[in-house]
Amino acid sequence: MENEEIICIRDLHRNFQVGSEIVHALNGVTFSICKGEFVSIMGTSGSGKSTLLNILGCLDTPTSGEYILNGNSVGNLNKNQLSTLRNRLIGFVFQNYNLLARTSALDNVELPLLYNREVSAKERKERAEAALEAVNLTDRMHHMPNQLSGGQQQRVAIARAIVNDPVIILADEATGNLDTRTSYEIMTLFQELHSKGKTIAFVTHEPDIATFTTRTIKLRDGDIVKDEPIAKQSAAQALAEYEKNLKSSVI
Amino acid sequence: MNIINLVKIAITALLRNKGRSFLTMLGIIIGITSVIVMVSLGQSSTQGVQSQLSSMGSNMIMIMPARQMRGGVNMGNSNAKSLDLKDLKSLENNTKYVTHVSPSVSSSAQLVFGNNNHPGALQGVAPSYADIRKYEIADGIMFTDEQVKKYAKVCVIGKTVAENLFTNGEKPVGQTIRCGQVPMKVIGVLESKGENGMGQDQDDIVLAPYTTIQKRFLGISHFNMMFASATSEEESELAATEITYILRSNHNIKQGADDDFEIRTQEELLSTMSSVTQLLTILLAAIASISLLVGGIGVMNIMYVTVTERTKEIGLRMAIGAKGKDVMWQFLSESIILSLIGGSIGIILGIFISYALCTILNWPFVVSKAAIGVSFAVCAATGMFFGWYPARKAANLDPITALRYE
Numbered sequence: 178m179e180n181e182e183i184i185c186i187r188d189l190h191r192n193f194q195v196g197s198e199i200v201h202a203l204n205g206v207t208f209s210i211c212k213g214e215f216v217s218i219m220g221t222s223g224s225g226k227s228t229l230l231n232i233l234g235c236l237d238t239p240t241s242g243e244y245i246l247n248g249n250s251v252g253n254l255n256k257n258q259l260s261t262l263r264n265r266l267i268g269f270v271f272q273n274y275n276l277l278a279r280t281s282a283l284d285n286v287e288l289p290l291l292y293n294r295e296v297s298a299k300e301r302k303e304r305a306e307a308a309l310e311a312v313n314l315t316d317r318m319h320h321m322p323n324q325l326s327g328g329q330q331q332r333v334a335i336a337r338a339i340v341n342d343p344v345i346i347l348a349d350e351a352t353g354n355l356d357t358r359t360s361y362e363i364m365t366l367f368q369e370l371h372s373k374g375k376t377i378a379f380v381t382h383e384p385d386i387a388t389f390t391t392r393t394i395k396l397r398d399g400d401i402v403k404d405e406p407i408a409k410q411s412a413a414q415a416l417a418e419y420e421k422n423l424k425s426s427v428i
Numbered sequence: 429m430n431i432i433n434l435v436k437i438a439i440t441a442l443l444r445n446k447g448r449s450f451l452t453m454l455g456i457i458i459g460i461t462s463v464i465v466m467v468s469l470g471q472s473s474t475q476g477v478q479s480q481l482s483s484m485g486s487n488m489i490m491i492m493p494a495r496q497m498r499g500g501v502n503m504g505n506s507n508a509k510s511l512d513l514k515d516l517k518s519l520e521n522n523t524k525y526v527t528h529v530s531p532s533v534s535s536s537a538q539l540v541f542g543n544n545n546h547p548g549a550l551q552g553v554a555p556s557y558a559d560i561r562k563y564e565i566a567d568g569i570m571f572t573d574e575q576v577k578k579y580a581k582v583c584v585i586g587k588t589v590a591e592n593l594f595t596n597g598e599k600p601v602g603q604t605i606r607c608g609q610v611p612m613k614v615i616g617v618l619e620s621k622g623e624n625g626m627g628q629d630q631d632d633i634v635l636a637p638y639t640t641i642q643k644r645f646l647g648i649s650h651f652n653m654m655f656a657s658a659t660s661e662e663e664s665e666l667a668a669t670e671i672t673y674i675l676r677s678n679h680n681i682k683q684g685a686d687d688d689f690e691i692r693t694q695e696e697l698l699s700t701m702s703s704v705t706q707l708l709t710i711l712l713a714a715i716a717s718i719s720l721l722v723g724g725i726g727v728m729n730i731m732y733v734t735v736t737e738r739t740k741e742i743g744l745r746m747a748i749g750a751k752g753k754d755v756m757w758q759f760l761s762e763s764i765i766l767s768l769i770g771g772s773i774g775i776i777l778g779i780f781i782s783y784a785l786c787t788i789l790n791w792p793f794v795v796s797k798a799a800i801g802v803s804f805a806v807c808a809a810t811g812m813f814f815g816w817y818p819a820r821k822a823a824n825l826d827p828i829t830a831l832r833y834e
């Protein structure tokens with residue numbers, strides 16, 4: 178089971194036509210992600226991280242190359258089929274949370290299940306509550322996004338990403354808007370999910386955040402320049418140390 | 429995504445912008461209200477005119493002198509003297525399709541009884557007038573041909589006259605009232621007919637033998653007009669032809685020359701009146717529809733704003749699995765719900781206002797089921813039609829671009 182391939186891409190290209198010029202955002206990328214991996218995707222700005230993640234998340238289709246997601250060849254699917262794949266197999270976490278305004282945390286988390294006919298209203302609520310519990314927000318279920326801190330909003334977004342029990346969670350700079358302490362908290366949460374068997378692909382440009390993952394893929398100008406397993410650091414421990422330093426520096 | 433969820437999402441979204449939703453609905457409300465009110469009033473007046481005309485007797489025929497033209501000046505037809513006793517006799521005796529004929533002469537006089545007085549409209553007629561106009565006698569009797577011959581000073585009065593003169597509970601029949609200088613004996617009271625479609629009181633009337641009015645009040649020997657009734661409604665045209673023939677020969681009108689009288693059958697009047705009011709109804713409804721159209725454009729405008737404003741939400745929904753058609757239906761159901769709620773309020777308001785107006789104008793209150801049905805359908809269609817384009821715009825958004833939208 179450990180080697181089951183969730184994602185498999187081969188020689189992936191993504192070109193953008195801007196006026197008369199062609200931008201090669203991805204230049205023949207090849208890798209696979211197996212079940213239970215926690216992958217960080219790194220690279221400088223403009224190196225193609227978001228482009229890659231959009232393709233992995235079935236929001237975008239490659240110009241050429243092969244993409245197999247959980248056994249489905251994505252390349253030749255139509256819009257509706259891609260929507261269904263996103264709904265059933267993918268959990269997205271965005272840098273700016275993207276919660277629906279004036280909609281309670283619970284309703285926000287229920288949202289993906291609304292688009293799944295097989296889930297009844299009752300089951301939807303139960304699963305959303307369970308997801309919020311998994312991110313330690315049981316007491317904030319009925320709060321509106323503007324009543325929550327950034328970190329809490331991101332946790333609601335993570336609950337929304339796991340509520341449909343996806344094969345992979347895709348996060349694009351999920352800690353980009355948060356301070357160090359809250360980033361560590363969120364990473365602790367991701368590590369918890371990972372330890373429960375979730376597969377995660379995590380885009381970041383902060384090297385210390387990447388140390389909490391098990392593998393780093395580094396992009397430069399649309400090419401993979403490095404792809405290696407790393408020794409995972411504990412985010413919980415980092416958080417504890419950070420708080421200790423903070424206290425001593427205050428004293 | 430099932431219908432209940434769709435409706436729930438749409439209503440939540442609408443409630444989030446209560447003020448804006450209401451203002452958008454207002455356009456639809458005003459549109460539908462005015463359509464309902466206009467159509468209802470149009471139909472009320474049509475029905476009012478129709479019931480009024482048929483209460484006069486649907487086989488009634490009116491004969492009046494033609495307008496007198498002298499040197500290109502229209503002298504009106506009131507002072508024409510073309511109808512007289514000879515015409516009356518020949519119409520009584522030589523017709524096949526005419527059952528009753530009655531002349532009519534009008535005068536007015538102050539009516540006095542005891543301390544009460546009342547301005548009276550006197551109409552001199554033959555006894556058959558009651559049959560032609562479908563007047564019933566509530567109390568007493570109609571005067572007779574004998575009394576007509578003798579210029580008898582008798583009269584039959586309407587209810588309003590009776591109420592104004594006999595205020596102390598006297599029984600009108602048998603009393604003598606003064607009409608101007610002439611004492612007249614009341615021998616009958618007419619059954620009340622109420623107001624006619626123009627708000628005239630049909631009970632404010634005094635009927636007397638035409639000879640009495642001619643000799644004692646006016647000093648004339650011609651008639652102002654004549655009333656006749658045809659054997660049946662269908663035969664009123666035949667009767668009219670017959671009357672024309674007789675009157676032309678009586679008046680020695682040469683072939684090719686114009687009649688010096690005019691004949692109006694009730695049927696003709698009915699159809700002209702109906703077509704006029706129907707045309708009016710259509711016209712009013714058309715004008716009201718324009719306000720509905722404007723309301724619809726308002727819905728479209730707001731839906732465009734909503735779609736643009738919620739581009740990011742659309743992107744997010746698509747990213748987590750909403751299909752194009754889910755998004756499309758989400759916005760379409762918003763505009764349909766907006767239109768339907770607005771339409772329902774408009775229908776209720778429209779019924780209410782037409783009822784109030786009909787009561788004030790004393791018209792029969794007709795609420796057109798067709799207008800309500802059509803309005804409702806139009807509302808749904810408005811929502812669909814004007815919501816469709818913005819909704820499709822939303823559905824065709826690219827999720828990545830939509831998510832990046834600020």
Ligand SMILES: Nc1ncnc2c1ncn2[C@@H]1O[C@H](COP(=O)(O)OP(=O)(O)OP(=O)(O)O)[C@@H](O)[C@H]1O
Nearest residue numbers: 193195200202220221222223224225226227228229
């Ligand atoms: N829709 C598009 N049209 C044209 N060019 C695009 C489009 N999307 C991305 N690109 C280009 O593709 C390249 C990769 O962009 P991408 O957004 O993937 O970078 P990134 O690694 O996510 O950067 P950052 O760290 O700043 O988010 C850039 O050069 C960018 O200009």
Ligand SMILES: [Mg+2]
Nearest residue numbers: 226227228349
């Ligand atoms: Mg990016």
